[in-house]
Amino acid sequence: MKTSTKKVSDLIEHLKEISTWVSSVQDLNKLLELIIESAAGVINAKAASLLLLDKKTRMLYFKVATGEKKEEIKEYRIKIGQGIAGHVAKTGEPLLIEDVANDPRWYSQISESIRFKTRSIACVPLKLDNRIIGVVQIVDKQDGSAIDPGDMELLQEFASLAALALGHAQSIEEVRRQNQDLKHELGYRHQLIGKSPALQKVIGDALKVANSKASALILGESGTGKELLARLIHRAGPRKDKPLVVLNCAALPESLLEDELFGHEKGAFTGALNRKIGKFELAHEGTIFLDEIGEMTPGMQAKLLRVLQEGQFYRVGGNIPISVDVRVLSATNKKLDEEVAAGRFREDLYYRLNVVQINMPPLRERLEDIPLLAEHFLNIFKEETVMPHLTISEKALEKMMQYNWPGNIRELRNAIERAVVMGNGKQILPQDLPIASVKPAYPGLQVGLSLEDAINRFKKEFIILNLKQTGGNRSKAAKIMQIQRTYLSRLISKYQIKDI
Ligand SMILES: Nc1ncnc2c1ncn2[C@@H]1O[C@H](COP(=O)(O)OP(=O)(O)OP(=O)(O)O)[C@@H](O)[C@H]1O
Ligand SMILES: [Mg+2]
Known part of the structure; x- marks a missing residue:
């Protein structure tokens, strides 16, 4: 018995190893088959099977079966409490029955109908996080001997292994689903919608830039999608699996901005209790997106320029130079060349940031994107409410086409959001939109019409x-x-x- 236990524990180790590389749910059936076949082989049983509990119907069904009748047996469903398997699924206690003929719990119908003469049976529960999810059972030994408690122990081991595999597959499935949801969410919400030639050109340029390390400056009015484009550039390039770190340069005074960008050493100033890693360091091998770069003070511009020139910097209060490999994207709604001309923005920094320039066109110059964008935002906000059939009326769309959208896509997004909330729940009407109706000076005198x-x-x-x-x-x-x-x-x- 000792030697065979040793062999079995080796086998179990082997199987455990297998279960760790089960990386997809498609492999689960194979793995369970392998476990059950091994159980039958090691215990020398005539047949072994794994039954799972169907949560909806509360019936056991054969997930895996071995033995000569394995196909036929898969047709059967067993109620909880019915027969040996049903009993084990109900109580959660293992059962070893040496002679089924003398046991009132025995449910002979299945054996009889598949003409499989059963004498002894051993059945153990399959538990996942203390819940009974099914059972594993073996029927009769090949050599005619009785199933003994040693066999039961082995069976228990195999059942644990199967539960492990099932649990593993379940969590993989969960993670995968979450990932998909996340990806869908990210993909969908961060999609740049629009088929206008102006936007398509911008996207084309962005994709070209994505593959280089060149600094890119994104210019455009407020709400035109500059940040969205920066995200696209990062996601489409070779750095996509590394961080994209966003820093809004307008939001912080100079001293805090420096701290955010470069971090500080412990004790660098009163209150610096721990070392802080700055955004430049966090973005190592990834991308840093300096938003509202036009708002940066001259002092900060000088510091930023130094980092860009030298590729290294010091944490505040530190004396060890830190080298980073960071791709720099920046954006502003200011006309940066005018800022340079007026002496408010350093020319040398401008040239560093402006290796490639991308201009986001305002919405009024790509009216043909309005219907698509409106539909896109409607879908987003519909998901958050319970109005699956909400549509946009012709007249509302016409009003949107005539408006000039000073707040660009952000304003359009907000307008749709308001209309979804305040409207009648069936159709968005012109009066639901928080925009002034602008009638063209002459009928037909507007962009976007043939x-x-x-x-x-x-x-x-x-x-x-x-x-x-x-x-x-x-x-x-x-x-x-x-x-x-x-x-x-x-x-x-x-x-x-x-x-x-
Ligand atoms: N082409 C587009 N397709 C879908 N959504 C878009 C598009 N462009 C912009 N948006 C959405 O419009 C809003 C504003 O975009 P974003 O924040 O990128 O603009 P911005 O140019 O950075 O504005 P600001 O200058 O005010 O910071 C966001 O909610 C964004 O998701
Ligand atoms: Mg922005």
Whole structure:
């Protein structure tokens, strides 16, 4: 017995090892099969099986079975409390029954229907975090001997191993799901939406820049997506698995900004109780995004320039130079060249940051992106509410197309959010949008329309104007416009002009 126990413990070690590399749930079936086959082999049983408890139906089903009837047996479901397996699943206690014929708990139907003569059976529970998730059982020994308590112990070991594999697979599945959710979330929320040539050009440039280490300066009005673009550049490049560290240069006074960027040594100043690692160090091998760079004070600009030139810096109060490999992205809504010309921004720093320049176009210059963006934000906010069928009305969309969006995409996002919250829950109407309706000076005189649409809009308004002038008299109106009355009638129905 001793030697066989030794062999078995070797085997178990081996199996445990296998279970650690089970890295995907697809492998789980294989692994469970391997465990159950090994159990049958080591114990020398005629058949072994693993049954799992279906949470919904509260029935046991055969996940894995060995032996000559393994396919047939998989058809069966066993109620909790029914037969030996059902009993073990109910009580959580192992059972060894040497002669099933004399045991009232024996449920003979399955054995009879698959014509498998069973004499003895051993069954142990399968537990995960103290919950019973199924059972493992063996039936009869090959050599006709009785299943003994030693076999039970082995069976118990195999059951623990199977539970381990199941638990492992479950957590992998969970992590994978969380990861997917996160990725979906990140991917979706950080997606740059828009098909306008202006935005597509920006994205194309960003992807090119992503593959280099060149510093890039992103310029654009407030709310145009500069930060989003910086994230895209980081994610699309070889540094994507390293940190992207964001620092808003406008948010902090100079002394704190220096501390944030470079960190400090313990005791560097009163209150510096511990060493602090700065953002430049945190961004090592990754990217640092210096947002609102136009707000940086001249003193800080000088310090930043030194780091960019030398590739190293000191923590505040420190005397060991720290070298970092950091890719620098920066952004501002100021016209930085004008700041340079006015002497408010160092020219040498400007050239360092501005190796590649990307300009985010304002929303009013890419009106064709509005419907897509509106739909995108609607989907985001819909997810947060319980209005799965909410849509945007034609008129609301028209109002959005006519507005000039000084706050750009951020303003559009906020407008949709408000409309989702304040609207009727079915359709977003023009009055739900917190933007002033701006009528174009002439009907059709707006960006984003085809020439044909623009002309049609003008024609419609022009006809209405003339009809109003004549009190709705079509003949008179046609005469003024110098067209046939029948042609006017056709236009009236084409443009769905109501009686005036
Ligand atoms: N093309 C786009 N597709 C989807 N969402 C966008 C797009 N551009 C911007 N956004 C969203 O608009 C908001 C503003 O974008 P972001 O913060 O990147 O702008 P910004 O240019 O950095 O603005 P600021 O100058 O005010 O800091 C964010 O919520 C962002 O997710
Ligand atoms: Mg920003």
